[in-house]
Amino acid sequence: MPDETRSFEDFRPGEVIPLGTKTVSRDEIVAFARVYDPQPMHLDDAAARETMLGGLGASGWHTIGMFMRLLCDNLLLKSHSLGSPGIDRVRWLRPVRPGDVLTAVTEVVETRASRSRPGLGIVQFRSTVTNAAGEPVMTMENPILFACRETAR
Amino acid sequence: MPDETRSFEDFRPGEVIPLGTKTVSRDEIVAFARVYDPQPMHLDDAAARETMLGGLGASGWHTIGMFMRLLCDNLLLKSHSLGSPGIDRVRWLRPVRPGDVLTAVTEVVETRASRSRPGLGIVQFRSTVTNAAGEPVMTMENPILFACRETAR
Numbered sequence: 001m002p003d004e005t006r007s008f009e010d011f012r013p014g015e016v017i018p019l020g021t022k023t024v025s026r027d028e029i030v031a032f033a034r035v036y037d038p039q040p041m042h043l044d045d046a047a048a049r050e051t052m053l054g055g056l057g058a059s060g061w062h063t064i065g066m067f068m069r070l071l072c073d074n075l076l077l078k079s080h081s082l083g084s085p086g087i088d089r090v091r092w093l094r095p096v097r098p099g100d101v102l103t104a105v106t107e108v109v110e111t112r113a114s115r116s117r118p119g120l121g122i123v124q125f126r127s128t129v130t131n132a133a134g135e136p137v138m139t140m141e142n143p144i145l146f147a148c149r150e151t152a153r
Numbered sequence: 154m155p156d157e158t159r160s161f162e163d164f165r166p167g168e169v170i171p172l173g174t175k176t177v178s179r180d181e182i183v184a185f186a187r188v189y190d191p192q193p194m195h196l197d198d199a200a201a202r203e204t205m206l207g208g209l210g211a212s213g214w215h216t217i218g219m220f221m222r223l224l225c226d227n228l229l230l231k232s233h234s235l236g237s238p239g240i241d242r243v244r245w246l247r248p249v250r251p252g253d254v255l256t257a258v259t260e261v262v263e264t265r266a267s268r269s270r271p272g273l274g275i276v277q278f279r280s281t282v283t284n285a286a287g288e289p290v291m292t293m294e295n296p297i298l299f300a301c302r303e304t305a306r
Contacts, residue, residue: 038230053236060237061214082204089241092237
């Protein structure tokens with residue numbers, strides 16, 4: 001059986017990788033916010049109506065968390081991923097509401113072999129999360145390191 | 154009694170705002186990873202030793218979540234914050250381990266009144282999370298919107 005685990009060489013600039021969907025529940029929004037981002041707009045309907053969100057919405061960090069889970073399940077855990085040095089840019093474009101069905105995709109922007117660390121390469125991704133109306137709610141740009149095929153064996 | 158809630162006008166470039174400390178537990182690292190970032194390096198000691206982290210370490214998103222909670226408790230919930238359009242840059246510099254005591258500070262880099270939306274302003278922050286050895290584990294740059302004093306009344 002061929003090794004279907006992605007190595008650095010398996011990423012091509014321009015490729016768009018679907019990452020699946022996630023339905024957002026009110027309970028999850030509130031549970032995340034209680035621990036990590038206890039601002040009224042993420043916790044309580046009445047208080048949220050007075051905020052710029054105009055009603056209860058997920059913490060932007062929760063939206064990223066849900067995206068990250070999709071990225072793990074549909075790409076990273078099927079790859080020789082080595083982790084990421086950071087994030088270059090995130091934009092939260094629209095509120096994420098209870099009941100929203102989010103769809104995530106990521107595009108390969110650039111690939112380059114590491115000069116300082118032979119056997120691994122850096123893939124630059126641009127990811128988009130959209131709601132059921134097809135409106136983008138979040139974009140993110142970031143690099144991820146992958147082992148090359150020979151290194152991963 | 155004076156209003157001690159911070160408005161846009163209360164931020165001065167160069168000000169460094171202490172955000173307190175957070176002790177990281179193994180249970181929290183694993184609980185976060187199970188839901189949002191189920192990669193072996195965040196879930197299991199033995200598996201993590203084979204990774205670039207060299208041992209169990211927190212998801213970078215969990216480190217941000219812990220930072221965000223400190224930012225809420227020590228600044229945002231005592232301010233007329235209106236939310237953030239996104240993140241400009243995050244760098245994860247060192248592993249965050251079970252038992253680590255993290256300290257967070259944020260510096261006001263720039264403030265500017267909004268032209269398109271009178272009554273609010275944008276504050277650009279540069280934040281740093283350090284471990285007990287004083288080594289930075291994460292840096293983040295991002296803008297946050299605040300209501301001006303007159304608007305917030």
